[in-house]
Amino acid sequence: DIVMTQSPDSLAVSLGERATINCKSSQSVLYSSNSKNNLAWFQQKPGQPPKLLIYWASTRESGVPDRFSGSGSGTDFTLTISSLQAEDVAVYYCQQYYSTPQTFGQGTKLEIK
């Protein structure tokens, strides 16, 4: 199984500041046939189901604000929120969908400082 490890486990950032969450996979999730990394980011607010933010490591899902961006390739990935808003308080998960079983990182709790 591919193990996904996020860092940090929790993060406190001031409103308007940048938030950065890292995700590392135990093996590459790069699909060579289309040169896409099968890595997604999800946002889960309290009492709600997860919401897809980014797929292919850097493609924003429709309707996701452009302050959210993803980067990375192979085994190392980053989710960046360029200017933190109050509504961004949530737990963020990375997910690899390259191979079965699909696996998630342990989650990063993002709070306002």
Added chain:
Amino acid sequence: EVQLVESGGGLVEPGGSLRLSCAASGFTFSVTWMSWVRQAPGKGLEWVGRMKSNPSGATADYGAPVKGRFTISRDDSKNTLYLQMNSLKVEDTAVYYCTTIAPWEISQPAGLLTYFWGQGTLVTVSS
């Protein structure tokens, strides 16, 4: 608008069985791969399994913790996905989410990218 509504959760004793349902609307269910993901109270997300559409063979894959005890099925005439859970354990206690799988061009090669999620149904296994 895509809607996924899970039902069937509740309290069950260890060793018991439960069947969850997921009623789908707002998209063409019959050609959509579907999955179940669970979340234990205060914990992270865990993949339960995924079922392909009938045109893709209607086969299912499962995560190791549930393989041999859980079965995913679908009834395309009712636009409904099911999760039959047998030999339940205390550690199966979780909110169970039904999800669609993203279109093939995004989720290839394994068809595992969870796309739209339902609100979830709580299963509690306790004596």
